[in-house]
Amino acid sequence: MYKVLLVSVGHFFDSTAEIPSIFKRAGCTVDIFCSEKSWLKSNKFHDNWIQASEEEESFKYELADYVKKNPDKYNWILLLDEFTLKLMNNFIGDDPFLFEKLLPITKIENREVLSSKIGMSRACSRYNITTPRFINYTEDISLDDIAKNLHFPILLKEDFSFSGLGIQHCANINDFQPCLDKVLNKKNLVLQEFIxxxxxxxxxxxxxxxxxxxxxxxxxxxxxxxxxxxxxxxxxxxxxxxxxxxxxxxxxxxxxxxxxxxxxxxxxxxxxxxxxxxxxxxxxxxxxxxxxxxxxxxxxxxxxxxxxxxxxxxxxxxxxxxAIFDRDIRRCMKYKDLKGFLRWAVNYKGYWKFIPFYDTKLFNRIFTKLYKDLFKIKY
CATH class of the missing domain: 3.30.470.20 (ATP-grasp fold, B domain)
Known part of the structure; x- marks a missing residue:
């Protein structure tokens, strides 16, 4: 039977929770490599759990050691989140075995696209892939240089960010410095035209x-x-x-x-x-x-x-x-969106099928999270 190993270092990434179900539907044996608190473990669709550390420094050594000791155990190993990709991409260096086993690209020269916005933009230029014009910000760059190379509005995008975090919208040249002041990490900051x-x-x-x-x-x-x-x-x-x-x-x-x-x-x-x-x-x-x-x-x-x-x-x-049930309910709660609540209440376009009644482990964790969000309880 086709066997996969799904990997996640961050216990806070709820996006990994239902990924095992994809591979189970395909008829795979599914092992997961994560910590006790990981969302990757909050489902009934995995066969085996390999316990890993929550701490990144230990996690990377544990994963590399496990893969090297079991070189032929899995047909496919997938790293499921940004932090795991960045962690292992930096860790494995030039090790060809770990590169082939762990990273989701076959061309080692393109590994800069992994968890790097400036790396993705450079790769697009190499392969003539249509992407907004961009430049890499440095402290030496002047406002005149920016205006000559880019048309406003532009986006200031931190090199490693996700879920819309680390992005500033800059409407014109006069807004650039105030937007720049909001950027937390200016290393490899991408300035990109807003389309x-x-x-x-x-x-x-x-x-x-x-x-x-x-x-x-x-x-x-x-x-x-x-x-x-x-x-x-x-x-x-x-x-x-x-x-x-x-x-x-x-x-x-x-x-x-x-x-x-x-x-x-x-x-x-x-x-x-x-x-x-x-x-x-x-x-x-x-x-x-x-x-x-x-x-x-x-x-x-x-x-x-x-x-x-x-x-x-x-x-x-x-x-x-x-619609994703817990996300949309939290959005409705945040903005007091009565119309949004009604969509779920009346089963608009069959919305009830998106509620994870099919997985009691996931259902319980989602509703625990919603309850804590509602009453402002710390996790």
Whole structure:
């Protein structure tokens, strides 16, 4: 049986909780490598738990040692979150064995795309992938230099950040210094042109540079502002966007998950690549509701027969609306959104199927978290 090892160092990443279910639906044996408190452990869909330290310094040695002692135990090892990717990418150095076993790319020259925004932007330039114009901020750069190279508005993006954190929107040159003062980490700070257009969220599965499965979505609700994480989306297939994803996978040599963001500029008819995070996200397990289940992609990989047909474009009236229960409820609580609560109360568009009654372990942890959020109880 095809055997996978799913890995996460951060116990606070709830996005990992349902990822084991994807591989179980595909018929895999699923082992998890994480700490006792990890969300990765809060599900009934894993077969074995390998206990790991919560502390990053110990975790990286434990994982490397475990993989080296069990070189042929797993068909696939996937690092599921930003912190784990960054931790192991920095740790393994030039070790070819650990690179091949752990990192979700096949081209070692592209490892800078892992958890680095400036690295992704440079890689896009190398492979002629459409992305907003950018420069790397240094203390020596002048406002005149910025204005000559970029058109405002721009974004100031910390090199390592996630879920919309570490991003400042700068409307004009006069706002630059106040925005810069808000940046916590200026090392490898990216200054990137802000493209006006349609936000498109993408979840994709790649294998050895080949696109295997994907879903794309327009955004219906954000937890906070435009750069925060999302709570409701409408899913579809787009043949034109699939071509961009195929080029991205081949260029970077992606082998694993992709949590990707594009901006579509209608006037230019261009998809601008904004983010390429080579890890899982909370939306991936919901692919089972879109008709393009990522688990089917895993089955293709197991069989050795990747179909690779992405000619379908979903009509507007056939798109699928999906909401993440706990995220959207917390958004409704935060903004006192009565209409949002009613969607859940009346089972709007079948919303009840997104409540994780199918997994008692996950259900209990989610409701414990909601209860603590509601009554402001510390975790």
């Amino acid at each position: 006006e257009g349609d936000d498109i969220g993408v979840e994709a599965l790649f294998y050895e540079g080949q696109l295997v499965s994907y879903n794309c979505a327009t955004i219906l609700s954000y937890m906070g502002g435009k750069f925060s994480f999302t709570t409701r989306r409408t899913y579809y297939q787009d043949a034109a966007l699939a071509k961009e994803l195929k080029k991205l996978g081949e260029s970077f040599g992606i082998s694993g998950f992709g949590s990707i963001q594009y901006i579509y500029h209608k006037g230019r008819n261009l998809f601008y690549l904004i983010e390429t995070d080579l890890r899982s996200n909370s939306w991936m397990p919901y692919s089972k509701f879109t008709g393009k289940d990522i688990a089917d992609g895993v089955r293709q990989i197991i069989s050795g027969k990747i179909i690779g047909d992405f000619s379908e474009t979903t009509p507007l009236n056939a798109r699928t609306e999906i």
